[in-house]
Amino acid sequence: MQDPNKPDLDETLNVTESHDRMLREAAAVSREKHVDEGGREPVSLWIFASCGLILIFAGLALGNIGSLGSLFDYDQTVKPGYVRLDLSEDGAKGPPPAEALAVYMKKGQKMYSSKCQGCHGGDGKGGAAAPSLVGSEWALGDTQRFAMIILNGLAGPTSTGQTFAGGMPTQKVGMAPVDLAGVMTYVRNSFGNETGDVITEEMAEHAFKLAEERSDPNAQSTKEELESKYLAPLEGEPMDPSTKIDPVTLEPVEDAAG
Ligand code: HEC
Known part of the structure; x- marks a missing residue:
């Protein structure tokens, strides 16, 4: 027997052997199925x-x-x-078509009450602050002249020769062509006025173009300017007031049934 106090000379041999055994055991363990603590096997x-x-x-x-x-x-x-719900193109209809005059009047009424009423009154008769629009030659006559008054304002004498201090300021701020078309149509067919015509969006676009082309686009219009340059109708396809149009796109609708 070996003396336990002396170093084991076979030690290196034994180390190699026990290492091999360890590896074999580890391999065997890893081949075993894993069983968790509750005794259930993990699902494959x-x-x-x-x-x-x-x-x-x-x-x-x-x-x-x-x-x-x-x-x-x-x-x-x-x-x-x-x-x-029919979501096909045919079914995606907005509000039903209505007569052009009614559609433009409705838009114009909103515009009038927010933009003009404060000075010209709910009945269009004006007062101390502004002239009457009832029977006004400049509202009912040439549409270029009427449009220029709204877009540029007015200074100096009115159609009746009256003059209001400071005149009328421009109303074009925040106004789109469709708004101008609506308010013109509204004034021409309200308060007893009855031209019966529709000022279309296309005509109003022409008005904006004319206003931009003025030598001083920010100046108020005057009687002299109006009468020398704007005694003409706005350009655009005239529209029969009873034409059925789409209230959103304002395009005529081919709709025999309605
Ligand atoms: C701040 C007040 C005010 C507002 C807002 C106003 N106007 Fe006037 N309007 C006047 C005054 C004042 C005159 C006269 C100006 C002058 O003496 O040159 C006038 C003149 C007119 C005339 C000329 C009438 C004529 O027969 O000579 C028309 C048309 C008109 N306005 C339309 C409108 C419309 C449409 C709107 C709204 C889009 C509007 N006005 C908004 C004050 C106003």
């Missing part, structure tokens, strides 16, 4: 994968086969008595 990924496949095939089958296919048939999921 293969089980998840096959469940997924089954769901996919079942879904395909339900969606396609026979009467079960109706489970996914969009048209059969509406309750009886209900109508599915």
Whole structure:
């Protein structure tokens, strides 16, 4: 026997051997199935994968086969008595078409009450602050002249020769052509005025162009300027006041039924 007090000369040999044994054991352990503390085995990924496949095939089958296919048939999921909202282009209709005069009048009324009423009054008769628009030659006559008064304002004598201190300031701020068209149509067909015509958006666009082309676009118009340059109708296709138009796009609608 070896003396325990002396170094073991075989030590290196033993180390190699025990190392080998350790590796063999570790390999064996890792080959064993892992069992967690509750005694349940972890579920194999293969089980998840096959469940997924089954769901996919079942879904395909339900969606396609026979009467079960109706489970996914969009048209059969509406309750009886209900109508599915038609979102096709045909069904995406806005407000119903209306007569051009009525559409422009409605827009014009809003404009008038926010832009003009404060000075010219709800009845258009004016007062101490502004002249009457009822029967006003400059409102009912040439549309270029009327448009220039709204877009540029007015200084000096009015159609009746009256003069108001400071005159009328420009009203074009925040005004789009459709607003101008509406308010002109409204004034010409309200308060007892009745020209019966529609000033279209296209005509109003012409008015904005004319206003931009003035030598001083910021100056108020005067009687002299109006009468030397704007005694003419605004350019644009005249529109029959009873034409049915789309209240949003203002385009004529081919609509025999309405
Ligand atoms: C701040 C007050 C004020 C506002 C707002 C105003 N006006 Fe005037 N308007 C006047 C005054 C004042 C005159 C006369 C100017 C003058 O003496 O040169 C006038 C003149 C006119 C005339 C000329 C009438 C004529 O027969 O000579 C028309 C048309 C007119 N306004 C239309 C409108 C319209 C349409 C609006 C709204 C878009 C409007 N006005 C907004 C004060 C106003």
